[in-house]
Amino acid sequence: MLFNSLEFLAFFGIVYGLYLVLPFRGQNTLLLLAGYVFYGWWDVNFLFLIAFSTTVDFWIGLMLAEGRVPTRQRWAASVFIVAAAVVFLCVDWAALVSWFTPGAQPLAWTASAVGGWTVVGSLAFVLVANATHDRIAAMAPDRRRRLMLFMTVFVNLAFLGCFKYFNFFIDSAESALAGLGLNPELFHLHIVLPVGISFYTFQSLSYTIDVSRGLVKPTRRLQDFALFVAYFPPMVAGPIERARHLLPQLLQPRRVRWRQVGQGLLLILFGLFKKVAIADGVAPAVNAVFNSSGAVSAGDIAMATVLFAVQIFCDFSGYSDIARGVSKMMGIELMLNFRLPYFSKNPSEFWRRWHISLSSWLRDYLYISLGGNRRGEGRTYFNLMATMTLGGLWHGAAWNFVLWGVYQGALLCVHRFFTGDRRPAAPRPGLTGAAVGALQIAFFFVFVCYGWLLFRANSFDQIVLFTQTLLGFGPSGVPSVIPKPPLSALAGMALLFALQLAEHLQGRLDAVRFWPRPVQGALCAVALVILVMGTSNAPVQFIYFQF
Numbered sequence: 001m002l003f004n005s006l007e008f009l010a011f012f013g014i015v016y017g018l019y020l021v022l023p024f025r026g027q028n029t030l031l032l033l034a035g036y037v038f039y040g041w042w043d044v045n046f047l048f049l050i051a052f053s054t055t056v057d058f059w060i061g062l063m064l065a066e067g068r069v070p071t072r073q074r075w076a077a078s079v080f081i082v083a084a085a086v087v088f089l090c091v092d093w094a095a096l097v098s099w100f101t102p103g104a105q106p107l108a109w110t111a112s113a114v115g116g117w118t119v120v121g122s123l124a125f126v127l128v129a130n131a132t133h134d135r136i137a138a139m140a141p142d143r144r145r146r147l148m149l150f151m152t153v154f155v156n157l158a159f160l161g162c163f164k165y166f167n168f169f170i171d172s173a174e175s176a177l178a179g180l181g182l183n184p185e186l187f188h189l190h191i192v193l194p195v196g197i198s199f200y201t202f203q204s205l206s207y208t209i210d211v212s213r214g215l216v217k218p219t220r221r222l223q224d225f226a227l228f229v230a231y232f233p234p235m236v237a238g239p240i241e242r243a244r245h246l247l248p249q250l251l252q253p254r255r256v257r258w259r260q261v262g263q264g265l266l267l268i269l270f271g272l273f274k275k276v277a278i279a280d281g282v283a284p285a286v287n288a289v290f291n292s293s294g295a296v297s298a299g300d301i302a303m304a305t306v307l308f309a310v311q312i313f314c315d316f317s318g319y320s321d322i323a324r325g326v327s328k329m330m331g332i333e334l335m336l337n338f339r340l341p342y343f344s345k346n347p348s349e350f351w352r353r354w355h356i357s358l359s360s361w362l363r364d365y366l367y368i369s370l371g372g373n374r375r376g377e378g379r380t381y382f383n384l385m386a387t388m389t390l391g392g393l394w395h396g397a398a399w400n401f402v403l404w405g406v407y408q409g410a411l412l413c414v415h416r417f418f419t420g421d422r423r424p425a426a427p428r429p430g431l432t433g434a435a436v437g438a439l440q441i442a443f444f445f446v447f448v449c450y451g452w453l454l455f456r457a458n459s460f461d462q463i464v465l466f467t468q469t470l471l472g473f474g475p476s477g478v479p480s481v482i483p484k485p486p487l488s489a490l491a492g493m494a495l496l497f498a499l500q501l502a503e504h505l506q507g508r509l510d511a512v513r514f515w516p517r518p519v520q521g522a523l524c525a526v527a528l529v530i531l532v533m534g535t536s537n538a539p540v541q542f543i544y545f546q547f
Contacts, residue, residue: 001041003322004276004539011038012326019330024253028227031250031330035230039195044093046194048118049159050230051084057204058225059129060152061211061218064145068137076222078126085122089115145212152208156201163194164397196236198394202361204229207243209365216244224251231332233323237316237544239337239357246334254331266524267325273492273527274318275542277534281489282307284538285482290456297478298469304482305453309445310493312452313342315543316355336509342448343504345440346419347411350448362391384416385409395455400463404454411447488534495526 001008015034019027040047055077062069069077095107136144207228210216219225228247234240289296289304320337327334337357344350351359367387373380385406392405428436457463468474503511512520 032227035232038232048088054226054229055081060148064212065218082122085119156205233327237319256331264325264328267321271318271321273531274314277488277492277530279311279315280537280540282485283540295475295478300482308456381413384412492530
């Protein structure tokens with residue numbers, strides 16, 4: 001279900017209307033059901049993965065903190081996982097929907113062999129988990145902690161490895177398999193990548209790690225933890241929430257304040273403005289260059305790369321803004337995911353401003369776990385490269401994402417080599433300081449854009465060809481193929497740049513709040529007009545849904 005669709009408008013209207021009149025427990029039950037409906041709109045079958053991950057991490061959280069799972073909660077978790085296998089994998093939802101759709105041709109019920117085997121596997125898993133519970137509970141605390149951490153990492157990363165990376169590794173090992181006389185096609189899994197699996201997997205995994213570190217207390221009710229995993233606004237494209245930030249808000253009664261509702265509506269307006277008017281507007285121009293099969297001029301490559309930098313920012317930060325706005329309207333605050341990233345002067349600053357929920361996740365759970373900067377300079381560089389390479393791979397199962405991660409790691413290493421741990425110098429006062437700052441931002445933006453070329457390229461050969469062309473070694477006299485973006489995108493980019501420049505100069509993201517009311521009203525009206533103009537753009541799926 002896309003945020004910029006009529007289906008979501010109707011869905012959220014019903015959910016929000018009920019949310020306002022229900023008591024606290026009823027609100028949480030409603031949000032849990034809404035999360036499963038929201039995700040199941042794409043594919044009901046993949047809800048089993050969420051239910052399985054929820055059950056395992058709920059169980060492990062209690063084992064880590066309390067050394068055992070109370071009998072009642074064990075029963076609840078056991079019933080939940082088996083029931084999820086039956087409901088999400090054995091029921092033929094396409095046939096069921098056809099029976100209740102007026103005018104639709106009823107479909108015949110088809111039995112699912114995968115569903116049947118999954119039910120058997122779930123029953124076996126539940127039996128083993130309950131049979132070994134007392135033995136694990138009797139272990140020494142350190143040994144039990146290590147076992148539980150291994151289990152949570154193994155289960156969560158196994159899902160990612162199976163659904164997201166298995167075919168990638170088979171493709172990469174194709175030559176070796178062929179050399180052994182094996183047909184690589186036999187090893188491929190013909191499965192669809194579940195939407196948002198990287199986001200909810202990392203969110204759930206951070207819970208168990210934080211419990212093991214004593215940073216958060218485990219939830220004692222399965223329903224509460226299931227809501228934390230399936231809370232629908234950030235579910236499929238972030239922000240990747242932390243349990244210590246989101247769980248307390250879900251576990252306490254909330255008051256919906258009119259001020260929050262107003263702020264939420266503004267976030268939704270500007271999120272849709274970024275996505276519909278700008279990101280979807282420039283998408284055809286970007287695709288015309290990166291999807292072309294013939295020669296492309298250096299000017300087209302440079303323009304398409306800059307436009308992709310605009311597209312991916314407006315697409316992703318637009319989703320985050322809408323998610324934060326929807327959540328804020330319900331009295332629940334989500335973390336900030338972007339802080340004017342294209343005004344960064346160096347790679348370290350960029351990663352403190354871009355996709356903050358992922359970059360802080362990688363820092364806290366990977367970079368620091370590897371030793372961070374505590375084990376000498378050489379190890380620090382290795383940790384930076386390892387963290388960013390895996391961060392690149394998190395984005396997708398393709399070598400261009402790995403290359404993008406290596407590139408980002410190399411930028412961080414080079415920056416650290418020249419600056420070390422020194423704090424950045426205070427900006428010079430006056431026009432000279434402003435000019436130097438602007439030059440630093442523009443200079444680093446060139447490196448950001450080349451990173452986006454690596455990210456957006458369709459193949460390694462295209463990266464080589466486009467790089468050669470940009471360096472002047474490509475074909476000459478090639479006609480331009482890039483179309484001009486529509487007026488909504490051009491006007492939207494101008495307004496967004498002016499707004500973000502004002503926020504940068506004033507040093508605060510909420511600078512608009514301190515402007516005169518007529519100016520605020522005019523800004524919203526212009527953004528709304530441009531958004532309406534942008535509805536004529538062909539809708540494009542959010543880019544980060546594939547991650």
